Amino acid sequence: MASLLHDIQHHSVTIAAPLPLDSGQVLGSVTIAYQSYGALNPDKSNAVLICHALTGDQYVASDHPATGKPGWWARMVGPGKPIDTDRFHVICANVLGSCMGTSGPASPDAATGAPLGMAFPVITITDMVRAQAMLLDHLGISRLHAVVGGSMGGMQTLAWAATYPGRLASALVIASAARHSAQNIAFHEVGRQAIMADPDWQDGQYYGSARAPTKGLAVARMAAHITYLSEEGLTEKFGRRLQARDIKSFGFDADFQVESYLRHQGLAFTDRFDANAYLYITRAMDYFDLADPHDGRLAGAFAAAKDVRFTLVSFDTDWLYPTSESRRVVQALQSVGAAASFVELSAPFGHDSFLLDVPALDRLVAGSLLAGLA
Amino acid sequence: MKLRPDLAIIADAVPRASRVLDVGCGDGELMAALQSKGVDTRGLEIDPDNVTAAIARGQSVVQGDANRDLADYPDDAFDYAILSQTLQTTERPDRVVDELLRIAPRAFVSFPNFAHWRVRLALLWNGRMPVTRLLPVAWYETPNIHHVTVSDFRDLVRAKGIKVERVWHLSGDRPASDAAASWRAEHAIFLISR
Numbered sequence: 169m170a171s172l173l174h175d176i177q178h179h180s181v182t183i184a185a186p187l188p189l190d191s192g193q194v195l196g197s198v199t200i201a202y203q204s205y206g207a208l209n210p211d212k213s214n215a216v217l218i219c220h221a222l223t224g225d226q227y228v229a230s231d232h233p234a235t236g237k238p239g240w241w242a243r244m245v246g247p248g249k250p251i252d253t254d255r256f257h258v259i260c261a262n263v264l265g266s267c268m269g270t271s272g273p274a275s276p277d278a279a280t281g282a283p284l285g286m287a288f289p290v291i292t293i294t295d296m297v298r299a300q301a302m303l304l305d306h307l308g309i310s311r312l313h314a315v316v317g318g319s320m321g322g323m324q325t326l327a328w329a330a331t332y333p334g335r336l337a338s339a340l341v342i343a344s345a346a347r348h349s350a351q352n353i354a355f356h357e358v359g360r361q362a363i364m365a366d367p368d369w370q371d372g373q374y375y376g377s378a379r380a381p382t383k384g385l386a387v388a389r390m391a392a393h394i395t396y397l398s399e400e401g402l403t404e405k406f407g408r409r410l411q412a413r414d415i416k417s418f419g420f421d422a423d424f425q426v427e428s429y430l431r432h433q434g435l436a437f438t439d440r441f442d443a444n445a446y447l448y449i450t451r452a453m454d455y456f457d458l459a460d461p462h463d464g465r466l467a468g469a470f471a472a473a474k475d476v477r478f479t480l481v482s483f484d485t486d487w488l489y490p491t492s493e494s495r496r497v498v499q500a501l502q503s504v505g506a507a508a509s510f511v512e513l514s515a516p517f518g519h520d521s522f523l524l525d526v527p528a529l530d531r532l533v534a535g536s537l538l539a540g541l542a
Numbered sequence: 543m544k545l546r547p548d549l550a551i552i553a554d555a556v557p558r559a560s561r562v563l564d565v566g567c568g569d570g571e572l573m574a575a576l577q578s579k580g581v582d583t584r585g586l587e588i589d590p591d592n593v594t595a596a597i598a599r600g601q602s603v604v605q606g607d608a609n610r611d612l613a614d615y616p617d618d619a620f621d622y623a624i625l626s627q628t629l630q631t632t633e634r635p636d637r638v639v640d641e642l643l644r645i646a647p648r649a650f651v652s653f654p655n656f657a658h659w660r661v662r663l664a665l666l667w668n669g670r671m672p673v674t675r676l677l678p679v680a681w682y683e684t685p686n687i688h689h690v691t692v693s694d695f696r697d698l699v700r701a702k703g704i705k706v707e708r709v710w711h712l713s714g715d716r717p718a719s720d721a722a723a724s725w726r727a728e729h730a731i732f733l734i735s736r
Contacts, residue, residue, distance in 0.1 A: 479597060497606055499614045500678030507584060507602040511593040528594045 178269030201269025206253030219317030222285035267442035345493035359388030386434030570596030657691035
């Protein structure tokens, strides 16, 4: 599966400048795969950068090249949509460490040409943002009208405001947080251990072999998928209903619909994602804590960002990045005098609400992007 | 779009290019009017539908509760704080007034006057809690848990050493004279300062 995934051609640029990483290591050059939509205006002032989530990709509003499914935010991005490509030039880049064309663990070693595997350096959310800034430099875009992201995309958006406050006019952060909690890290560790316990993982050097840790990756996805849904949503969708049978099997088949669903989600995921990329990106999220370089004071991260307009949105059924984490960011923004908006929306879908049909979110996204336009 | 009369008075009285926090900003109607005269506005609002509507029209509004969340704003973050028709709904109006004047040196506070003659008559003749145009909800479900009169408010600010810069009295959405305002004003707008 992984080899098929890595055969896909993506639109990308290779920037031959070094990228210094938070770990102290340096990437000698970086390849960034990206998609763009809508025209860049002559003064290059209408660019909107969308940052994708953990398992997202640059195909925000175009069909996924591996699965053929519509883009992950096609309902939000396009002509006449809340992120209106008739008005904005939308850029979405595959994050550093991922597997859809941007430099990551499947990238070749510069010296040998063999896939790096675990020799790829550990990266952070801010490293992802630095790579995006290099792409924008390459594109000649010095300042963004907005950076927008949900979940890990929201973390990148916050890191953008903290790292390059002069390069964005507004930041839209949906269902996200400024740090990973112990619970967040714990769920990710379960996923990583599932991958690394799979004998086909082979210490990360599986790319040339006929075996890839698809079982481990599928289990990682199953565990993570539970965290994206609300208990109420799971109960409503599956309850205790049995899968294609009338009686329990007294065995270990997927008796329950919820088991069958999770197995399908896990397996389907391995068609479009690389196990090592999953390790690196979850690690980056776990290391994320914007307050850490400021003695635990989150406001310190935004000291230079008071001219950025922030909009934060949480969902009442999201227990992965709950409302309290968004409020913490809002408090920090208020203490530095930044213009911050915040609302907790009611939606039944848990963390995944940011990807689904929540009409109030559409209005908020459209409105916050139009604010500050002349 | 016509502003509610008390909001129109406040919108008119806020100087250009000042920084304003509108506490209980609703869907951002007053903020929009202030912005059109170059005022830098932020809002706090408890109802998520109102917050969504205000953000959707381009306002900076935080969902929050005036009883608790004013504490998140730093001292002197604004030139003016505005609390319109909300004081009587707060758990501790005295503390909210303190917070307003911590966040900004000046504050507009408007509230329905519980000593208006209609209210007095309702109590005197019917012996029942009044239900009026500005206080339209029955006693058991009203959000107005701290009814206040013009005289009560003056007593409160005097006790706190707060200065009253200006007062507007309204009756039937029109200016009412200051004479006998205690019983003739349906509602009042105070501009107070530290």
